[in-house]
Amino acid sequence: xxxxxxxxxxxxxxxxxxxxxxxxxxxxxxxxxxxxxxxxxxxxxxxxxxxxxxxxxxxxxxxxxxxxxxxxxxxxxxxxxxxxxxxxxxxxxxxxxxxxxxxxxxxxxxxxxxxxxxxxxxxxxxxxxxxxxxxxxxxxxxxxxxxxxxxxxxxxxxxxxxxxxxxxxxxxxxxxxxxxxxxxxxxxxxxxxxxxxxxxxxxxxxxxxxxxxxxxxxxxxxxxxxxxxxxxxxxxxxxxxxxxxxxxxxxxxxxxxxxxxxxxxxxxxxxxxxxxxxxxxxxxxxxxxxxxx
Numbered sequence: 001x002x003x004x005x006x007x008x009x010x011x012x013x014x015x016x017x018x019x020x021x022x023x024x025x026x027x028x029x030x031x032x033x034x035x036x037x038x039x040x041x042x043x044x045x046x047x048x049x050x051x052x053x054x055x056x057x058x059x060x061x062x063x064x065x066x067x068x069x070x071x072x073x074x075x076x077x078x079x080x081x082x083x084x085x086x087x088x089x090x091x092x093x094x095x096x097x098x099x100x101x102x103x104x105x106x107x108x109x110x111x112x113x114x115x116x117x118x119x120x121x122x123x124x125x126x127x128x129x130x131x132x133x134x135x136x137x138x139x140x141x142x143x144x145x146x147x148x149x150x151x152x153x154x155x156x157x158x159x160x161x162x163x164x165x166x167x168x169x170x171x172x173x174x175x176x177x178x179x180x181x182x183x184x185x186x187x188x189x190x191x192x193x194x195x196x197x198x199x200x201x202x203x204x205x206x207x208x209x210x211x212x213x214x215x216x217x218x219x220x221x222x223x224x225x226x227x228x229x230x231x232x233x234x235x236x237x238x239x240x241x242x243x244x245x246x247x248x249x250x251x252x253x254x255x256x257x258x259x260x261x262x263x264x265x266x267x268x269x270x271x272x273x274x275x276x277x278x279x280x281x282x283x284x285x286x287x288x289x290x291x292x293x
Contacts, residue, residue, distance in 0.1 A: 154272025
Protein backbone atom coordinates (compact mmCIF):
# COMPACT_ATOMS: atom_id res chain seq x y z
CA UNK A 1 0.00 0.00 0.00
CA UNK A 2 1.41 3.36 -0.93
CA UNK A 3 1.86 6.13 1.60
CA UNK A 4 0.40 8.35 -1.12
CA UNK A 5 -2.89 6.50 -1.16
CA UNK A 6 -4.68 9.10 0.99
CA UNK A 7 -3.30 12.13 -0.85
CA UNK A 8 -5.99 14.80 -1.30
CA UNK A 9 -7.24 15.86 -4.69
CA UNK A 10 -10.60 17.61 -4.31
CA UNK A 11 -11.53 18.79 -0.82
CA UNK A 12 -14.70 16.89 0.10
CA UNK A 13 -17.91 18.74 0.77
CA UNK A 14 -19.05 18.65 4.34
CA UNK A 15 -21.22 15.61 4.96
CA UNK A 16 -24.20 17.58 6.21
CA UNK A 17 -26.97 15.92 8.14
CA UNK A 18 -29.65 14.48 5.86
CA UNK A 19 -32.45 11.96 5.90
CA UNK A 20 -30.81 9.19 3.86
CA UNK A 21 -29.11 6.37 5.71
CA UNK A 22 -26.44 6.20 2.97
CA UNK A 23 -23.84 8.58 1.57
CA UNK A 24 -21.75 8.40 -1.61
CA UNK A 25 -18.00 7.76 -1.51
CA UNK A 26 -16.10 9.14 -4.51
CA UNK A 27 -12.91 7.25 -5.46
CA UNK A 28 -11.83 8.73 -8.78
CA UNK A 29 -12.82 10.59 -11.93
CA UNK A 30 -12.02 9.28 -15.40
CA UNK A 31 -12.86 10.25 -18.98
CA UNK A 32 -16.36 9.32 -20.09
CA UNK A 33 -16.73 6.02 -21.88
CA UNK A 34 -17.12 2.36 -21.24
CA UNK A 35 -15.28 1.20 -18.13
CA UNK A 36 -15.36 -2.50 -17.42
CA UNK A 37 -14.95 -2.86 -13.68
CA UNK A 38 -14.42 -6.20 -12.02
CA UNK A 39 -16.88 -6.69 -9.16
CA UNK A 40 -15.28 -4.68 -6.39
CA UNK A 41 -16.26 -3.93 -2.84
CA UNK A 42 -15.94 -0.34 -1.75
CA UNK A 43 -14.77 0.92 1.62
CA UNK A 44 -18.13 -0.27 2.98
CA UNK A 45 -17.63 -3.95 2.16
CA UNK A 46 -21.33 -4.65 1.51
CA UNK A 47 -21.67 -1.82 -1.01
CA UNK A 48 -20.09 -2.47 -4.45
CA UNK A 49 -18.37 0.13 -6.63
CA UNK A 50 -20.29 1.53 -9.60
CA UNK A 51 -20.10 4.31 -12.20
CA UNK A 52 -21.84 7.68 -12.41
CA UNK A 53 -21.70 9.10 -15.95
CA UNK A 54 -21.81 12.69 -17.13
CA UNK A 55 -21.37 14.05 -20.65
CA UNK A 56 -17.54 14.08 -20.59
CA UNK A 57 -16.59 12.38 -17.33
CA UNK A 58 -17.36 9.37 -15.20
CA UNK A 59 -17.11 9.10 -11.45
CA UNK A 60 -16.26 5.86 -9.67
CA UNK A 61 -18.34 5.69 -6.50
CA UNK A 62 -19.94 3.40 -3.96
CA UNK A 63 -22.62 3.81 -1.36
CA UNK A 64 -21.66 3.74 2.32
CA UNK A 65 -23.87 3.40 5.33
CA UNK A 66 -24.00 6.74 7.09
CA UNK A 67 -23.99 5.10 10.51
CA UNK A 68 -20.59 3.56 9.71
CA UNK A 69 -19.07 6.63 8.04
CA UNK A 70 -20.54 9.66 9.76
CA UNK A 71 -18.17 12.03 11.55
CA UNK A 72 -18.12 10.21 14.92
CA UNK A 73 -17.59 6.83 13.22
CA UNK A 74 -14.78 8.23 11.05
CA UNK A 75 -13.04 9.83 14.01
CA UNK A 76 -13.13 6.52 15.85
CA UNK A 77 -11.97 4.59 12.79
CA UNK A 78 -9.07 6.89 11.98
CA UNK A 79 -7.67 6.31 15.46
CA UNK A 80 -7.92 2.52 15.03
CA UNK A 81 -4.95 1.09 13.06
CA UNK A 82 -6.82 -2.09 12.09
CA UNK A 83 -9.84 -0.16 10.80
CA UNK A 84 -7.61 2.27 8.93
CA UNK A 85 -5.55 -0.48 7.31
CA UNK A 86 -8.64 -2.37 6.14
CA UNK A 87 -10.48 0.60 4.69
CA UNK A 88 -7.50 2.42 3.13
CA UNK A 89 -6.52 -0.85 1.48
CA UNK A 90 -10.03 -1.23 0.06
CA UNK A 91 -9.85 2.34 -1.28
CA UNK A 92 -6.46 1.65 -2.86
CA UNK A 93 -7.63 -1.59 -4.45
CA UNK A 94 -10.33 0.34 -6.29
CA UNK A 95 -7.74 2.83 -7.57
CA UNK A 96 -5.36 0.02 -8.56
CA UNK A 97 -8.08 -1.58 -10.66
CA UNK A 98 -8.71 1.74 -12.42
CA UNK A 99 -5.03 2.31 -13.20
CA UNK A 100 -4.92 -1.20 -14.67
CA UNK A 101 -7.45 -0.15 -17.33
CA UNK A 102 -4.83 2.16 -18.88
CA UNK A 103 -7.09 5.21 -18.66
CA UNK A 104 -5.96 8.42 -16.93
CA UNK A 105 -7.27 8.66 -13.39
CA UNK A 106 -7.88 11.62 -11.09
CA UNK A 107 -7.71 10.02 -7.62
CA UNK A 108 -9.75 11.25 -4.69
CA UNK A 109 -8.78 11.49 -1.06
CA UNK A 110 -9.67 8.52 1.16
CA UNK A 111 -13.27 8.89 2.40
CA UNK A 112 -14.30 11.71 0.06
CA UNK A 113 -18.00 11.58 0.95
CA UNK A 114 -21.02 13.35 -0.57
CA UNK A 115 -24.63 13.46 0.48
CA UNK A 116 -26.01 11.78 -2.64
CA UNK A 117 -25.43 11.16 -6.34
CA UNK A 118 -26.73 14.63 -7.21
CA UNK A 119 -23.90 16.21 -5.20
CA UNK A 120 -21.33 14.18 -7.14
CA UNK A 121 -22.95 15.11 -10.44
CA UNK A 122 -22.77 18.75 -9.38
CA UNK A 123 -19.00 18.45 -8.93
CA UNK A 124 -18.63 16.85 -12.36
CA UNK A 125 -20.71 19.57 -13.97
CA UNK A 126 -19.05 22.51 -12.20
CA UNK A 127 -15.49 21.41 -13.02
CA UNK A 128 -15.97 19.43 -16.23
CA UNK A 129 -13.60 21.40 -18.44
CA UNK A 130 -10.53 21.62 -16.16
CA UNK A 131 -10.97 17.96 -15.24
CA UNK A 132 -11.14 16.97 -18.90
CA UNK A 133 -8.01 19.00 -19.70
CA UNK A 134 -6.12 17.42 -16.82
CA UNK A 135 -7.16 13.91 -17.85
CA UNK A 136 -5.97 14.64 -21.40
CA UNK A 137 -2.61 15.81 -20.01
CA UNK A 138 -2.17 12.62 -17.99
CA UNK A 139 -3.28 10.26 -20.76
CA UNK A 140 -0.71 7.63 -21.71
CA UNK A 141 1.42 8.29 -18.62
CA UNK A 142 1.96 6.41 -15.37
CA UNK A 143 3.44 7.41 -12.04
CA UNK A 144 6.25 5.27 -10.65
CA UNK A 145 7.81 5.69 -7.24
CA UNK A 146 11.52 5.11 -6.66
CA UNK A 147 13.26 5.06 -3.30
CA UNK A 148 17.03 4.71 -2.97
CA UNK A 149 18.52 3.14 0.16
CA UNK A 150 22.19 2.92 1.09
CA UNK A 151 23.74 0.43 3.50
CA UNK A 152 26.48 2.53 5.08
CA UNK A 153 28.71 -0.36 6.14
CA UNK A 154 28.83 -1.77 2.61
CA UNK A 155 29.49 1.64 1.09
CA UNK A 156 32.35 2.34 3.52
CA UNK A 157 33.85 -1.04 2.69
CA UNK A 158 33.68 -0.18 -1.01
CA UNK A 159 35.41 3.15 -0.39
CA UNK A 160 38.25 1.40 1.45
CA UNK A 161 38.54 -1.40 -1.12
CA UNK A 162 37.21 -0.24 -4.49
CA UNK A 163 37.23 -3.08 -6.99
CA UNK A 164 36.27 -3.68 -10.59
CA UNK A 165 32.56 -3.72 -9.81
CA UNK A 166 32.59 -0.14 -8.56
CA UNK A 167 35.13 1.32 -10.96
CA UNK A 168 36.79 4.52 -9.77
CA UNK A 169 33.67 6.41 -8.61
CA UNK A 170 34.26 5.38 -4.98
CA UNK A 171 37.97 6.28 -4.86
CA UNK A 172 39.28 9.30 -2.96
CA UNK A 173 42.85 10.62 -3.02
CA UNK A 174 42.89 11.64 0.66
CA UNK A 175 41.68 8.22 1.78
CA UNK A 176 44.14 6.40 -0.45
CA UNK A 177 47.00 8.54 0.90
CA UNK A 178 45.97 7.80 4.52
CA UNK A 179 45.76 4.07 3.80
CA UNK A 180 49.24 4.11 2.27
CA UNK A 181 50.68 6.03 5.23
CA UNK A 182 49.07 3.69 7.79
CA UNK A 183 50.44 0.64 6.00
CA UNK A 184 53.97 1.93 6.65
CA UNK A 185 53.49 2.59 10.37
CA UNK A 186 53.51 0.46 13.49
CA UNK A 187 50.21 -0.27 15.21
CA UNK A 188 50.81 2.33 17.92
CA UNK A 189 51.94 5.05 15.55
CA UNK A 190 49.03 4.33 13.21
CA UNK A 191 46.31 4.82 15.89
CA UNK A 192 45.61 8.51 15.29
CA UNK A 193 45.80 8.08 11.53
CA UNK A 194 43.24 5.28 11.70
CA UNK A 195 40.82 7.59 13.53
CA UNK A 196 41.41 10.23 10.87
CA UNK A 197 40.85 7.61 8.18
CA UNK A 198 37.58 6.47 9.75
CA UNK A 199 36.29 10.05 9.87
CA UNK A 200 37.32 10.64 6.25
CA UNK A 201 35.55 7.44 5.15
CA UNK A 202 32.36 8.43 6.99
CA UNK A 203 32.39 11.84 5.33
CA UNK A 204 33.10 10.33 1.93
CA UNK A 205 30.31 7.75 2.37
CA UNK A 206 27.68 10.41 3.09
CA UNK A 207 28.94 12.54 0.20
CA UNK A 208 28.80 9.56 -2.15
CA UNK A 209 25.33 8.49 -0.99
CA UNK A 210 23.85 11.90 -1.78
CA UNK A 211 25.83 12.05 -5.03
CA UNK A 212 24.48 8.67 -6.16
CA UNK A 213 20.96 9.78 -5.25
CA UNK A 214 21.38 12.97 -7.29
CA UNK A 215 22.80 11.12 -10.29
CA UNK A 216 20.00 8.58 -10.08
CA UNK A 217 17.31 11.23 -9.94
CA UNK A 218 18.81 13.19 -12.84
CA UNK A 219 19.05 10.10 -15.01
CA UNK A 220 15.55 8.86 -14.24
CA UNK A 221 14.15 12.37 -14.70
CA UNK A 222 15.63 12.43 -18.20
CA UNK A 223 13.47 9.38 -19.01
CA UNK A 224 10.28 10.87 -17.56
CA UNK A 225 7.81 13.55 -18.60
CA UNK A 226 7.85 15.00 -15.07
CA UNK A 227 9.65 14.20 -11.82
CA UNK A 228 9.44 15.25 -8.19
CA UNK A 229 11.32 14.47 -4.98
CA UNK A 230 9.53 13.95 -1.69
CA UNK A 231 10.64 14.03 1.93
CA UNK A 232 13.16 11.44 3.09
CA UNK A 233 12.25 9.14 5.94
CA UNK A 234 15.20 8.74 8.27
CA UNK A 235 15.24 6.05 10.91
CA UNK A 236 17.58 4.07 13.11
CA UNK A 237 17.36 0.96 10.96
CA UNK A 238 19.79 0.37 8.12
CA UNK A 239 19.91 0.98 5.22
CA UNK A 240 19.12 4.70 5.15
CA UNK A 241 16.97 6.41 2.52
CA UNK A 242 18.68 8.99 0.30
CA UNK A 243 16.07 9.40 -2.45
CA UNK A 244 12.28 9.38 -2.36
CA UNK A 245 11.01 10.39 -5.78
CA UNK A 246 8.12 9.98 -8.20
CA UNK A 247 8.28 9.97 -11.98
CA UNK A 248 5.51 10.50 -14.51
CA UNK A 249 6.56 8.19 -17.33
CA UNK A 250 5.10 8.00 -20.82
CA UNK A 251 4.03 4.38 -21.17
CA UNK A 252 5.53 4.09 -24.66
CA UNK A 253 8.91 5.20 -23.25
CA UNK A 254 8.89 3.15 -20.06
CA UNK A 255 11.48 0.68 -21.38
CA UNK A 256 14.19 3.37 -21.31
CA UNK A 257 13.20 4.34 -17.76
CA UNK A 258 13.54 0.79 -16.46
CA UNK A 259 16.68 0.13 -18.48
CA UNK A 260 18.33 3.13 -16.81
CA UNK A 261 17.18 1.90 -13.42
CA UNK A 262 18.64 -1.55 -14.09
CA UNK A 263 21.99 -0.13 -15.22
CA UNK A 264 22.32 1.99 -12.07
CA UNK A 265 21.38 -0.96 -9.89
CA UNK A 266 24.08 -3.03 -11.56
CA UNK A 267 26.65 -0.26 -11.03
CA UNK A 268 25.92 0.50 -7.39
CA UNK A 269 24.38 -2.61 -5.81
CA UNK A 270 27.71 -4.12 -4.70
CA UNK A 271 28.35 -0.92 -2.73
CA UNK A 272 25.17 -1.32 -0.69
CA UNK A 273 22.81 0.76 -2.83
CA UNK A 274 19.27 -0.56 -3.26
CA UNK A 275 16.45 0.82 -5.40
CA UNK A 276 12.86 0.17 -4.37
CA UNK A 277 10.30 0.66 -7.16
CA UNK A 278 6.53 0.89 -6.70
CA UNK A 279 3.69 1.48 -9.11
CA UNK A 280 2.13 2.18 -11.40
CA UNK A 281 0.08 4.61 -9.32
CA UNK A 282 -2.49 7.22 -10.15
CA UNK A 283 -0.61 10.48 -10.74
CA UNK A 284 -0.78 11.56 -7.09
CA UNK A 285 2.34 13.71 -7.33
CA UNK A 286 1.56 15.36 -10.66
CA UNK A 287 -2.03 16.59 -10.41
CA UNK A 288 -2.01 20.25 -11.40
CA UNK A 289 -5.72 20.84 -11.06
CA UNK A 290 -6.77 23.34 -8.37
CA UNK A 291 -10.46 23.28 -7.57
CA UNK A 292 -12.53 25.27 -5.13
CA UNK A 293 -15.61 23.93 -3.39
